[in-house]
Amino acid sequence: MARTLHDLLAAFARHGGTPDGGVRRLAASAEDGAARDLLAAEIRRRGLGLAVDPIGNMFAMAGLVPSVREAVIVGSHLDSQPTGGRYDGTYGVLAGLLAVEAVAARAAAAPHAARRNLVLANWTNEEGARFQPSLTGSSVYAGTLPGPAAGDLVDGEGVRLAAALDAIGYRGEAPPSFEPARYVELHVEQGSRLEAGGIDIGVVTGAWAARKTSLVFHGEPSHTGPMPMERRRDALRAAARAIDLHYREIETSGTGAHASAARITVFPNSPNVTPSRVQVWFEFRHEDEAIACTLGDRFLAGAKSAVEPLGVGIEIAADERRGAAALDPHGAALALATARDLGFSAVSMKTVAGHDALALQRRVPSSLMFVPSRGGLSHNAAEFTDEAALDKGLAVLVELLWRMVTEAR
Numbered sequence: 111m112a113r114t115l116h117d118l119l120a121a122f123a124r125h126g127g128t129p130d131g132g133v134r135r136l137a138a139s140a141e142d143g144a145a146r147d148l149l150a151a152e153i154r155r156r157g158l159g160l161a162v163d164p165i166g167n168m169f170a171m172a173g174l175v176p177s178v179r180e181a182v183i184v185g186s187h188l189d190s191q192p193t194g195g196r197y198d199g200t201y202g203v204l205a206g207l208l209a210v211e212a213v214a215a216r217a218a219a220a221p222h223a224a225r226r227n228l229v230l231a232n233w234t235n236e237e238g239a240r241f242q243p244s245l246t247g248s249s250v251y252a253g254t255l256p257g258p259a260a261g262d263l264v265d266g267e268g269v270r271l272a273a274a275l276d277a278i279g280y281r282g283e284a285p286p287s288f289e290p291a292r293y294v295e296l297h298v299e300q301g302s303r304l305e306a307g308g309i310d311i312g313v314v315t316g317a318w319a320a321r322k323t324s325l326v327f328h329g330e331p332s333h334t335g336p337m338p339m340e341r342r343r344d345a346l347r348a349a350a351r352a353i354d355l356h357y358r359e360i361e362t363s364g365t366g367a368h369a370s371a372a373r374i375t376v377f378p379n380s381p382n383v384t385p386s387r388v389q390v391w392f393e394f395r396h397e398d399e400a401i402a403c404t405l406g407d408r409f410l411a412g413a414k415s416a417v418e419p420l421g422v423g424i425e426i427a428a429d430e431r432r433g434a435a436a437l438d439p440h441g442a443a444l445a446l447a448t449a450r451d452l453g454f455s456a457v458s459m460k461t462v463a464g465h466d467a468l469a470l471q472r473r474v475p476s477s478l479m480f481v482p483s484r485g486g487l488s489h490n491a492a493e494f495t496d497e498a499a500l501d502k503g504l505a506v507l508v509e510l511l512w513r514m515v516t517e518a519r
């Protein structure tokens with residue numbers, strides 16, 4: 111099983127594979143379509159039923175107890191960032207597939223032990239790289255994002271998510287018929303705590319809060335040459351000033367918050383025109399939601415007054431607040447016990463990054479486990495977790511799913 115995992119990871123890395131060894135597999139792109147086709151083939155090869163819902167979430171069902179509608183879902187995502195690695199999301203989907211297979215075999219050998227079914231899920235657009243917001247498919251499934259609104263999300267070229275899913279053949283019919291009992295996700299840490307501590311498994315108990323604010327800086331186009339400096343209303347210069355302010359405020363706040371400014375769009379983006387419209391995404395993350403929000407408020411006020419002297423106005427294009435979420439305590443306790451029973455070292459921890467499990471927790475008790483990431487590196491072609499560490503995660507996943515489908519409640 112372990113060898114199969116590494117072979118599968120290598121096979122999936124070819125879809126959207128980049129020359130530097132990374133993966134660029136944006137949601138609902140042709141590369142994503144090819145990876146989905148490969149997953150569908152692997153699902154069918156294992157005799158599992160495949161269903162696709164209208165937002166493109168894929169479900170593979172193992173009917174351990176055909177008379178029961180209740181199912182434990184295991185999954186993650188196949189889409190990647192433009193500079194993605196080969197483990198982020200894909201590891202969770204492939205380990206999930208092999209775990210479903212292993213648990214189904216165990217259930218067949220132990221009649222009447224399983225009390226609920228098992229489902230593998232691949233959630234659409236977890237990354238939010240091509241379509242915003244992120245966690246799209248899992249949020250639709252959780253009922254916190256209306257399906258039609260998700261289908262109407264547009265990418266940078268104006269392509270609707272529903273149309274992109276149609277183009278790759280993954281806009282499905284209806285939600286599958288099972289009733290979710292629990293959700294479990296296995297993922298690479300994308301941070302360095304496990305590696306630094308020499309720990310095998312991280313069991314996530316909750317997530318940091320995040321505030322993501324997209325600002326549009328409105329200036330005026332003019333010739334970059336003759337236009338007198340004092341009359342220019344340069345939106346990019348204003349954005350640069352705001353970005354610098356953003357980082358300085360985070361540093362001086364002493365809160366330990368994480369922050370970034372990214373995804374800059376410049377219009378008209380000609381070397382000879384002062385930029386008239388610039389959009390930047392700012393984010394603030396902290397374990398405490400109130401701190402993340404306060405930092406955002408303080409930054410917004412500061413940015414407005416900082417760019418005013420440049421004749422540039424600020425419009426808030428998006429202001430998304432993600433609360434500090436708690437995952438299911440029973441699932442976390444079960445995951446910790448399972449890892450330790452298998453002889454692995456395990457700790458509970460919080461996640462800074464968003465994950466489908468956090469979106470799904472709104473509908474179904476959800477659990478999230480991490481394996482170490484070398485150097486904490488992620489959203490990078492050099493993202494790496496060694497085979498032994500990946501195998502340990504898979505072993506814990508199999509045992510945890512077995513306990514979840516067989517436990518009395």
Ligand SMILES: [Zn+2]
Nearest residue numbers: 198199236297
């Ligand atoms: Zn991921």
